[in-house]
Amino acid sequence: MNGPTRILAVSSGGGHWVQIKRLLPAFAGHQVCFATTDPDGRWDVAPAPFFQLPDANRSTKFRLLILLTRLAWIIIRTRPSVVITTGAAPGYFAVRIGRLFGARTLFLDSVANAERLSLSAKLAKPHAHVTLTQWPHLAPQEGARYWGGTL
Numbered sequence: 001m002n003g004p005t006r007i008l009a010v011s012s013g014g015g016h017w018v019q020i021k022r023l024l025p026a027f028a029g030h031q032v033c034f035a036t037t038d039p040d041g042r043w044d045v046a047p048a049p050f051f052q053l054p055d056a057n058r059s060t061k062f063r064l065l066i067l068l069t070r071l072a073w074i075i076i077r078t079r080p081s082v083v084i085t086t087g088a089a090p091g092y093f094a095v096r097i098g099r100l101f102g103a104r105t106l107f108l109d110s111v112a113n114a115e116r117l118s119l120s121a122k123l124a125k126p127h128a129h130v131t132l133t134q135w136p137h138l139a140p141q142e143g144a145r146y147w148g149g150t151l
Contacts, residue, residue, distance in 0.1 A: 004030040008080035008103070010071070010094040012087060013038035013055065015112060019086040021045070022150040033078045035071070037090065049078070053090050068093050075101055086110060088120040095124040106130045111149055117142045
């Protein structure tokens with residue numbers, strides 16, 4: 001691959017977004033676009049391209065459809081070669097759509113999930129190229145990998 005990698009970093013707001021921001025040094029030298037449900041996230045990553053996502057979960061089915069459509073549009077528009085996510089619903093959809101369009105996909109489960117993988121990580125795991133946990137004891141029991149944490 002020539003030149004910088006095109007990366008799409010996706011997350012829900014709150015702690016998921018904080019963990020994406022902790023990965024910023026790993027993105028140095030690459031073309032990165034960010035997508036999150038946090039409307040203030042734009043200022044955290046400026047001047048990088050930023051897309052705001054609708055907040056949705058399994059209790060808001062119609063909003064999930066809007067989220068799915070928005071992420072598909074973002075992935076078609078940005079054509080990332082890598083999709084990295086810390087979850088939750090936006091991450092699951094980003095993995096599914098990104099892989100459909102040929103991107104390599106990485107799902108990094110939240111550090112808050114110390115007892116078991118999150119629902120979004122479990123759903124994404126069969127579709128993601130790599131699923132990571134931030135807890136070494138979870139990797140063997142959940143079928144994920146452990147490469148360290150974001151803290």
